[in-house]
Amino acid sequence: MDSSGKRKVAYFYEPEIGNYYYGHGHPMKPHRVRMAHALIVRYGLYRHLEVFRPVRATEKAMSAFHAPDYIDFLKNVTPDNQEDFAQQMRQYAIASDCPIFDRMFEYCQMNCGGSIGGATRLNYGLADTVVNWAGGMHHAKKSEASGFCYVNDIVLSILELLKYHHRVLYVDIDVHHGDGVEEAFLTTDRVMTVSFHKHGDSFFPGTGDSCDIGVGAGKYYAVNVPLRDGMDDASYKFLFDPIITKIMENYQPGAVVLQSGADSLTQDKLGVFNLSIKGHAACHKLMSSFGVPLLVLGGGGYKVKNVARCWTYETSVLVGKDRGMQDIMPPNEYYEYFGPDYRLHIPPDSALENRNRMETLERLRNRTLENLRNVRPVGASMHERPPDAVAGAEVVRKSGRSRSGRRRIGEEEEEEDGEGHEGRGDRGGLSDGGGESGSDRMEEDS
Numbered sequence: 001m002d003s004s005g006k007r008k009v010a011y012f013y014e015p016e017i018g019n020y021y022y023g024h025g026h027p028m029k030p031h032r033v034r035m036a037h038a039l040i041v042r043y044g045l046y047r048h049l050e051v052f053r054p055v056r057a058t059e060k061a062m063s064a065f066h067a068p069d070y071i072d073f074l075k076n077v078t079p080d081n082q083e084d085f086a087q088q089m090r091q092y093a094i095a096s097d098c099p100i101f102d103r104m105f106e107y108c109q110m111n112c113g114g115s116i117g118g119a120t121r122l123n124y125g126l127a128d129t130v131v132n133w134a135g136g137m138h139h140a141k142k143s144e145a146s147g148f149c150y151v152n153d154i155v156l157s158i159l160e161l162l163k164y165h166h167r168v169l170y171v172d173i174d175v176h177h178g179d180g181v182e183e184a185f186l187t188t189d190r191v192m193t194v195s196f197h198k199h200g201d202s203f204f205p206g207t208g209d210s211c212d213i214g215v216g217a218g219k220y221y222a223v224n225v226p227l228r229d230g231m232d233d234a235s236y237k238f239l240f241d242p243i244i245t246k247i248m249e250n251y252q253p254g255a256v257v258l259q260s261g262a263d264s265l266t267q268d269k270l271g272v273f274n275l276s277i278k279g280h281a282a283c284h285k286l287m288s289s290f291g292v293p294l295l296v297l298g299g300g301g302y303k304v305k306n307v308a309r310c311w312t313y314e315t316s317v318l319v320g321k322d323r324g325m326q327d328i329m330p331p332n333e334y335y336e337y338f339g340p341d342y343r344l345h346i347p348p349d350s351a352l353e354n355r356n357r358m359e360t361l362e363r364l365r366n367r368t369l370e371n372l373r374n375v376r377p378v379g380a381s382m383h384e385r386p387p388d389a390v391a392g393a394e395v396v397r398k399s400g401r402s403r404s405g406r407r408r409i410g411e412e413e414e415e416e417d418g419e420g421h422e423g424r425g426d427r428g429g430l431s432d433g434g435g436e437s438g439s440d441r442m443e444e445d446s
């Protein structure tokens with residue numbers, strides 16, 4: 001918080017993001033992040049944000065979760081040489097959903113750089129909320145690409161948060177189950193994963209039934225809320241609010257990661273829900289009301305103009321300026337996309353039936369709340385002292401601020417400063433491909 005009690009919001013954006021291209025006909029379009037950014041700028045929201053350009057995550061940083069041979073493969077394979085990698089392509093599940101495209105690894109490095117850099121800023125107390133709309137790749141596995149995701153920036157940022165926080169809560173409002181993140185932390189109580197998603201009818205990825213609640217020490221620390229087609233704002237709120245409020249009360253996380261996949265919006269090309277932008281953003285409103293460090297990431301979302309609308313409005317909620325958002329859009333670079341009405345908000349589809357019956361929702365809510373009675377604010381006593389990503393020290397150095405009294409897990413004494421990272425090589429920024437810093441401050445209007 002600053003002196004006026006306002007939440008400090010950092011925002012990571014890579015201007016190149018819109019130029020990455022999965023290929024003709026592929027539903028995932030990184031261009032949507034650039035469209036959202038244009039609206040965020042034209043609505044004047046950047047004035048309330050500290051804007052950073054992410055620095056590429058290194059292979060080493062990615063290997064905190066992923067198998068080094070898998071990362072090595074992603075780094076070396078290109079559209080031109082992929083035939084030489086036929087065996088690895090099969091092994092790592094590279095197929096039409098997850099094609100090899102030009103500068104694919106660089107794209108992953110950018111996404112991860114924003115999320116890890118954001119976690120670092122939260123760890124150091126330099127921001128209360130961090131936004132990285134390019135992140136949220138929740139399906140990627142340790143050695144496997146899945147569902148348009150190659151490298152799991154969410155798992156990597158949670159691992160970074162765990163260096164400073166005993167407990168991290170992960171909340172996923174994408175229409176698909178957050179399987180990659182759940183799997184990574186299935187057996188631990190230090191990360192609680194909560195996913196609200198469509199389940200059944202062979203909907204991707206097929207996991208995330210309500211009886212899947214974690215394993216071993218992680219039992220009760222995975223929560224799945226499986227839903228049917230047509231979820232509307234009221235039904236969503238009916239589940240989300242009491243479940244999340246109870247989790248915050250019982251678990252008391254030190255930090256929260258919110259995956260804000262916009263494919264749960266009405267009219268999405270792959271999604272089957274009927275949420276309005278305000279209904280989707282109500283999750284952000286609730287999450288930021290707890291005053292816990294919050295990392296907000298993107299995710300799915302396949303009707304690009306609505307994704308841009310949604311993430312713009314959610315940015316306004318996170319900076320507390322949603323009331324001033326005019327429904328009639330200001331002129332912007334992508335204005336023609338938003339016709340014929342040129343409005344920020346979209347109406348739910350009145351013809352779409354909500355196939356979630358109230359009795360079923362009530363049962364689901366009650367059963368989930370019942371399970372949550374077993375959840376505690378577990379306080380692990382940690383002996384190991386994982387090193388910060390080098391990114392951390394750099395974030396502090398660039399901003400010229402101190403570490404504001406934050407202590408890493410396992411530290412006995414408060415340290416005065418970073419641990420000599422500052423002398424480690426130059427931070428040439430984005431061009432050297434090996435930059436390890438978490439962020440470069442950007443000009444606000446870029």
Ligand SMILES: [Zn+2]
Binds near residue numbers: 174175176263299301
């Ligand atoms: Zn999705």
